Amino acid sequence: MKDLLEDIDRWRAAGLRIAVARVVDIEGSGPRDPGAAMVVNEHGEVAGSVSGGCVEGAVVSEALAILAGEEASRVVSFGYSDDEAFAVGLTCGGTIRLFIEPLDW
Amino acid sequence: MALYEHLRTLLRDEQPVALVTTIAGPGVGAKLLxxxxxxVEGTLGHPELDRIAARDALAELEAGRSGVRRxxxxxxxxxxxxEGSPTVSVFVECWAPSPQMWIFGAVDFTAALAKVAKVLGYRVTVCDAREVFATRRRxxxxxxVVVSWPGPLFERRGHSLGKRDAVCILTHDAKFDVPAVxxxxxxxxxxxxxxxxxxxxTKRLERLADVGVDRPEDLARLMSPIGLDLGARTPEETAVSICAEIIACRTGRRAPSLRDGAGPIHG
Known part of the structure; x- marks a missing residue:
């Protein structure tokens, strides 16, 4: 999140609502370590990344649903090896879990 | 946004900080900084939970690790x-500055050790008093690369060294390694x-005693001769044996082969 402070500042100055997604856990081979983060504003603009580009699109949809109040802050999993995984997976075969929440704290 | 503002200030100033967030269970989204x-700022919803989570977060911060705890x-x-109670899963995210390694003596082993230390994520400082050897080019x-005697460097910046940091003295020269120790x-x-x-x-211990360094608890801190007993020969192999010893010292392991043990691999 450290690399995203400028984007967050800019969006906050513009009065935009922001969701933050952070990698909290990886199983097997994962491209980014816990703490890797991306932020999404209410217009769907993105900064940062949480994988090698495999799951970012799905994260944006989740983040927008959370900002719209359709979903609560929660952990989402991506990967082929997890029963609850989304249809999108990681090409490396691992599983990553992300926590997505509004940046309202 | 008070918590975020504080986090942002600490990150901007390169200060170490841990952010604990409840990600599952009662109180999702609750935070401790x-x-x-x-x-400790914020709450996870119960004072005892706050106390335990903050204690664990400090330990994780010391190790520079981020991960989930329950x-x-x-x-x-x-x-x-x-058993029988709901579990609170928290994500402990730690921002810690890179650990430091100070290497004294601008010798061949120094270049190899600096290389391996960089792979492990250290911020590496090489120090030697001899201007011709202590160069960026080498x-x-x-x-x-600092051209200096050890004393002034420690006086100036010794306070910045902590548990995660390492000092490796490779000079083999009493007039340099005694003040470095x-x-x-x-x-x-x-x-x-x-x-x-x-x-x-043995000779170094005598010289250290001459300058009043002889307390057993001080001498017990010295890993000398340096490195694990891997049979290392080249500067690169020696660098691996030194870095492996640093890891073993940090984790408190005796460093035999995993094959020959039975305990958990992590933990």
């Missing part, structure tokens, strides 16, 4: 206490390794 002086709603940690992999012992650095044969080590 923990700094090394023990200051507790009972009142901070219970043992499996028996957790140690391009180091973050900085003295300087390192005056800090709370986690690892002090000193290169040289067993004979050199």
């Amino acid at each position: 923990v700094t090394p002086d023990g200051t 507790y009972g709603p009142e901070g219970q940690t043992t499996p028996e206490d957790l 140690f391009p992999m180091a973050d900085e 003295q300087g390192a012992l005056a800090t709370s650095v986690g690892y002090i390794g000193v290169m040289g044969s067993r004979k050199t080590h």
Whole structure:
């Protein structure tokens, strides 16, 4: 999140609502370590990344649903090896879990 | 946004900080912001849970690790206490500056050690008093090359060394390594390794005693001769044996082969 402070500042100055997604856990081979983060504003603009580009699109949809109040802050999993995984997976075969929440704290 | 503002300020100032967030269980989204002086901001919903989570976050911060931990709603940690109660999963995210390695002596082993230390994520400082040897050109992999005697460097910056940091003294020259050992012992650095044969080590102990360094608890901090017993020959192999010893010292392991043990691999 450290690399995203400028984007967050800019969006906050513009009065935009922001969701933050952070990698909290990886199983097997994962491209980014816990703490890797991306932020999404209410217009769907993105900064940062949480994988090698495999799951970012799905994260944006989740983040927008959370900002719209359709979903609560929660952990989402991506990967082929997890029963609850989304249809999108990681090409490396691992599983990553992300926590997505509004940046309202 | 008070918590975020504080986090942002600390990150901007390159200060170490841990952010604990409840990601599953009661109180999703609750947060604690923990700094090394023990200051805690926010709450996870129960004072005992806050206390235990802050304690663990400080340990993770010290190690520079981020990850998920699970507790009972009142901070219970043992499996028996957790039975039948909902689990609180928290994500502990740590921002810690890179650990430091100070290497004294601008020798061949120094270049190899600096290289391996960089792979492990250290911020590497090479220090030697001899201007012709302590050059950036010889140690391009180091973050900085300081031409100085050890004493002044320790006086100026020794206070910045902590448990995660390492001092490696590779000079084999008493007039340089005695003040380096003295300087390192005056800090709370986690690892002090000193290169040289067993004979050199014995002689060095005599010289250290001459300058008043003879307290057993001080001498016990010295890893000398430096490195694990891997049979390393080249500077690169020696660098691996030194870095492996640093890891083993940090984790408190004796460093035999995993094959020959039975305990858990992590933990």
